[in-house]
Amino acid sequence: MRKIFMRFYIVLILMVVVMTTLAYSQYKYSENVVSKEIEINTRLSLEKLQAEINSLVLANSSVIVDIVDFIELHNWDDAELLSYIQKKLNNSNYFFSIYYGKANNKMINGSGWVPPKDFVLTDRPWYKMAKEENDLIITNVYVNASDNDLIVTIAKPVKDKGNNLLGVVGGDISLSTLIDTYIHKFEENGLSFLINSSGQIIAHPELIHRDSLELPEASNQYRQIIDRILDKKSGLEKIVLDDEEGYLAFMPIGKTNLLLASFTSLEEAQASSQQLTLFFFLVVALSIGIFSVFLLLQRRYIASPLLELVNSISAINIEKDLSYRLNIKERSIMKDLGEKINDLLSKIEFFVLKIRNDQEELQAMNEELEASMEQMAAAEEEILRQKHQFEALFKNSTDSIVIFNKDHHIIDINESFTKLFGYTIDEIYGKELDGVLSVTYKKEEANKLTNDLLDGKEVALESVRYGKGDIPIEVGIKGVPIIFENKVIGGYGIYTDITERKRAEEQILYISRHDSLTGLYNRAYFEDQLLRIEKQNILPVSILIGDVNGLKMTNDAFGHDVGDTILKRIAGILTKTCGEDAIITRVGGDEFVVILPYTDEATGLEICNEIKKSCQMESKDTLQLSVSLGVATKTKSKQSIYKICKKAEDIMYDNKLLESKSIRNSIITSLRKTLEERTHETDEHSSRLMTLSLCLGQKLGLNDNQLNELSLLAALHDIGKIAIPDHILLKPGPLTSEEWQIMKKHSEIGYRIASASSELAVIAEAILHHHERWDGKGYPQGLKKNKISLSARVIAVVDAYDAMTSDRPYRKAMDKADAIEELIREKGKQFDPHIVNTFLELLEE
Template sequence: MMEPSFYAEIIQASLNPFVCFELVKDNNNKVIDGIYKDLNPAYECLIGMNKDALLGKKVTEISESINLKTIQFLKASEKAKKNDKTDYYFELKKQFYRIQIFSFEKEYTAISYTESTTELLQKNIAQEDLKQTENQLSLILDSTEEAICGIDLNGRCTFLNLNCMKLLGIKEESEMVGQPIFNHLIKDSLSTEETTVKQDILNKLIGKQPCQSNEIYFIRMDGTLYPVEYFVKPKTSNGTLLGGILTFADMTKRKAEQAEINHLMFHDPLTGSFNHIKFEKLKVACDNEKNLPLSIIMGDVNGLRRINQHYGHYEGDQLLKAITTILRESIPKNGYIARYGEDEFSILLPNTDSSQVSWHIEKIQDAIREYNDQISKDQAAINLALGSETKCTMDYDIQKMINKAQDYMDKQKMLNRDSMRNILLTSIKTTLLVRSKFTEEHAERLVTLSKSVGKKMKLSPCQMDELALLAELHDVGKIGIDDAILNKPGKLTDGEMAEMKKHSFIGYQIIKSIEGLADIALPILHHHERSDGKGYPDGLTRHDIPLLSRIISVVDAYDAMTQDRPYRKAMTQEEAIVEIKKNSGTQFDPEVVRFFLESIEEILKE
C-alpha cells in the first residue's frame, strides 16, 4: 500500500488543477464558505494566484470572479457521499473544464479540474438547462390549483400534474399516461349516452382552435363525478399539430356557491318558499296553453303585525313557517308557493280548474283548524284569508286573474271576525233575527243548500263565499220594513205587499254602503226576480238576473215550502220538489233547478 505522501506527490505533479477546502457551515449546518487547505501548481496557474496567498483564506475573501462558482461547488458537495464524485462543467479563461467534486470526512471537500472540449461542455450545459427547465415546469404545473394534462391526437394522456392526479383519484402518473383521457369526461352527470366530448375537443384541435366548456363532468377512478370547467389549447411544433393541453378546474365549490346565491336570490330566507322576484318569473313561465286551466290562490295572514307586537317577531316568524308547511302539504307537487309580501302568500296551480282549487282551499282551511286546535293558549293562531281565480283561456290576462284573486282575498280578510266590518255585519244579522221571522236555523239551511248547488255548478271558491254570505244577508232589507207588516200573521194587502217588496232595494243600499261587499249588493237587489220577467224590482229575465240571485231564489223557495208558516202547514220534501220542477222556466232558472235537484237527491240519500 502506497504512503499518503505518495498521493500528495502525484497531485502536486498533476497537470490538472486540484484544490482542497475545509468547509465553513452556519448554525443550521449548511455550507456557506470554504477555507483553502491545499492546492497544486496547476490550480495556481488556473486562477493566477500563488499557494501562499490562498492557504488559510476563505473563498469569499478571494476574487469575486471565481468565488461565486466555487461556493456553488462547495454547497453541492453536501449532497455527495464520502468518496463519491459529482461532475460539473465550468468555463474559465476561455477554457472549458470538467469539474469533479470529492467529499470526505464531512468537513473537507476537494475539487479537480479537467480540460474538456467545447462540444462536450455545451451538450452538458444544454442537458442541465433542459433538466432545470423541466423541473421548473413541473414545479409550476404541480403548484397550480388547476388540473392539467397533455393529450395526443388520439386523445391519449401524455402527461398530467398533481392536481389532475388528485382529481382522477390516482397516485402514480403511470396509471393514466398512455390511457384515453376522454373516458373520464361526460357532458351530463345524468346522461346514459356515449360522450361526445372527445369529438368536440378533437374537432377543435384539428382546426387548431382553442376549445372550452363548463358543462362537463370528470369521472374519478372510483366512479364519482366532479363538475369541471375545461380549456383546451392545441399543441404544435413547427406548424405540426401534436395534440393539446387540457386544463380543468373543479367546479364543485363554485357550483355550490352559485346554487346558494341563486337560492337566496329567488327564495324567502325565512320560509324557504319562492320570493316575489321568483313569483314574477313563474307567472310568465306558467302563462301558456299547456298549463290551462291555470289557477292562483292568494293568501293574507290576518293580524300579523299585531302578533309581532303582542307575541314578538319570533312567534310571528314561527307562524309564517307553519303556514308555509300547511300550504306545501295541501297543494299538488306541480304547484308553486311564493311569499308574495310580508304577510301574503301566492300559489300558482297549473292544470287546475276552479273545483279543484276549491278542494285545495278546503284542505288548507281544514289543516289550519287542526293546527289551531293543537296550539297552546300562549301561541298565536293562524288566521289566513284566501282568495282564488282561474283562467281557462289565453285571452284572460294573468295579471287581471291575480288582481281578481287578490280582490276576493281582501273580501275574506275584511270578513275576519276581528274586523270592524264583521262586527257591523254581525250586528245587522242580529237585528234581522230579532225583527223578522228569519232564524239562524233558516240561515244555516240556506247556506248548506246554496253551497251544495254551488259545488255542483263548479263555482269558484270566491263565488262560493259570496253565495254563503248572500244566503245569510239576502233578506237584510227587511230590517227597514215596519214591524206590523213584517210580522203580520195573515195575508198582506196590496199596499202592504208593495211596501214589503221594498226590502230588496233597502238591503241593496245597506250592503252597498259596506266597503268590500258590493259584489253581493246586486244579487240582494235581484233575488226576487223571475226567469219569465214577472219578478221585482226590475222585471229582469233569466240570464240578466245575477247567477247568485237565481240560486238563492230556488233554495229560499224550497226551504220556505218545507217549513211551517202561521197561515199554512209545511210541504213534504217530495211535494216541494214537485213544486220546484213545476215552476222551472217560469219562476226559476231551469239550469239552476237541474243542479238543485241533483244536490237535493244526494242530501236525501244521506
C-alpha cells in the first residue's frame, strides 16, 4: 500500500514540476526579448544625447581656442583684446561671460564685470586647472566670483613663443542654461541625468536647482549608482532604481569631466508578457491546491499517528534530558507501545544519575590536583623568564645602567656604562656612585637624587655627569628602586646620552634667531628684543634702520651671488661699526635694523656716518656698497618704541629718496666699467658708435630726446653680456649651438637690467630688440620691420659697420668698401632699408 501511495505522489509531483517549468520558461523568454529591445533603445538614445552635448561643448570650446590663437598671434593692446572678446561673447548663445586673466592678476572681461580689489584670479579654479593641465579644460560646477550663480568654465592657457604662461582665457556657462537646453531631452526614452567627476548631480528632470547655489544631494540609492558610474566610466548595467527594474547606460562626454547616464524601466514593456506568465502560474497553483488536499486527508488518517510516535521517539536524548517521556494521546492506537517505552526510560534515568554522581566526585579531585601542578610550573617559568629578560635588558641596553646598594656603593654596570663614562667594573666596584660620576658642585644634586630613589621614589631629570678624566656628558637620568619583601635594598641608575640632542636643540635655537646668509639676528629675535627693551624701559635707546641701495639691479646684472656678497659685506660693516652692545638684525631681503641700547641720537648719527664711510672705502667698481640710513632715539618712558622705529624708517626713506639718483648713477657707471672689462670693448669703439649713431639719428630727423636715448643705447646696448660666462663671452673660436643659445640671452638679460633703473628704462625695449632682423629672423622675439624699435634698428646698422671696419682679436678689420657692400647685401634682410640708405648717404658726406 505504501509503495502505491509513493508512486502516486511521485506522478503528481512530476506534473507540478513540468507545468511550473513551462510557465517559468515562458516568463524568461518574454523577459529576455523585452530586455534586449530595451537595452538597444537605451544605448541608442544615450549615444544620441551624448553626441548632442559633446557637439555643444566642442562648439563653445572653439570660441575659447579662437581667442587664445588671437592673443598668441600678436602683442595686442588691452582695448583690441576687449573688443575681440566682446565680439565673441555677443555671437555666443551659451557664454554669459568671456574673459582673459593675465599672469599679473589683471583681467580683461567681455561682460564688463570688474573684480574686487582683493580678487586673486590665479587662485580661481579655472585658472589653476588650465595652468596645471596646460591644455583646454572644462571645470566642475562651482559658484562664480559674484556668488550669485552656479557655472561651468571652459578655459585654455595662453603662451608666448618661449612657451611661457601669459595668462588664461576662460568662458562661463551658467548651469541653468545647460539645464534649460537639455532638460526636456532627459525625459525622452526613459530618465537621463548628468553628473560631474566629483559625483555631484548637475542635471536631473526631478532635481531642478536653477535658483540655488548648491548642487542637490543625491539619495542613498542614487549615491550607490553614481559611485558605480564614477568607477566604470562607461557601460550598460541592469539595476533597480526607485523600486523599478531597468537598464542603466552611462558614458563620459568628450574632453569634459562630465558623465551622462540614462535609465529605462522594464516594468511597462514586460506587462504583456507577465499576463501570459500569470495564466501559467494560476494553472500551476490550481494543480498544487488539488495535490495539497489529497495530502492533508492521507496525513490526517494514516500518517499522522505514526509520525507522532516516530517524532516522540526521535526526541529522546539521554545526555541532555533524562526526564523526557513520550506524550501519548488517550485514543491513540500507539498507546500500549508508548507506555512500555516510558517505563524503559525511567529505568535508564535511575542508572545514569548514579554513574554521573560518581564521575563528578572523581573529576573534582583530578581538576584540583592539575590546577596545583600548573600553578607551580607557571611560577617557575615566570621566574626564569624574568631572570632572562633582566639579564638581556641589562647587558644589551643602549642606555648605561648601574646597580647600587642601599649604601650608594656600585655593585654592577653594563657595557653601555663603560662606553659612555669610560669606567670598567673593576675600577669602580664598591665605590660610592655619586663620588664617581659627580664633581663638587654637582654632588649635592646627585646625592639628593640617590636618597629620593632609596626612599622608594622613581626619579627622572636631565643633567651633566662626568666620565673618566672629568669629561662632562649631557645625560638623561632615571632611577628605579629595587624592592624586596617591601623593603628598598638598592636601585638602578639609568643614564641616556643626550649630547647630540642638546647640540641639535642649540642649533635649532640658533637657526630660529639668526639669518642664514649674514649670521646676524633675524626679525623674530629683533621683535623679541624690542619687546624686552620696551618692558625694561632702557633709556636712551636708538633705532638705526638701513636699506641696501640698488640690490635688485645688482642681482639682475651680476647675479644673486654678488648680491649676497654685498649683504654679507654690509653686515660685516654694521658688526664692526655699531659696537658690542648693539643688537644687529636683518629683518628683510635688503633691510637691516640695529638696536643701540643706552645710545643717544648724536652717537647714533655718528655711527651712521661711520657706516657710510666704511661702505665707500670697501666699494669697488663692480661691487658698490651703498645703504640708506635713518636713526631715531627714545628718550622718555612714555614714548612708544614702535613709533620710534617708524620714525627711523621714515627718515631712512627720505634719505633714500634724496640719494637715489646719485646711487643709480654710480651703479650705471659700475655697469659700464664692468661691460668694458668683460667684453674688452675699447673707449674708442664706444665713442665711434656714439658719434655715428648721433650723426645718423640727426640725419633721420630724430628729436633731442630720441638722440639722448640713442647715445645711451650706443654705450649700453650689450649690457646683458656682463651676465654671460667668461668661457663663452671670451671664446676665440666659434660657439657651439648650446653656447650660442646662452649668448643670445644677453638681450633679455640687458632688458631686465635696464628695466630695474628709471634712468635706463627708456632704452630697455631697444636693448631687447637690438638683435632683431628686418625680415623677422632675429632674436629673441622674431619681430619684423617697424615693430622693432627705431633706435634698435639704428644701432644694428652702426654697430655692424663699426664691427666690420675695426680690428678684432680673432680677425683684421674689413675694408670700408667691403663693409658697405655687406650692408647693401643685407638691406631688407638684416637691416632697415631706409636706415641703410641714409647711413650710406652719411658716409658719402
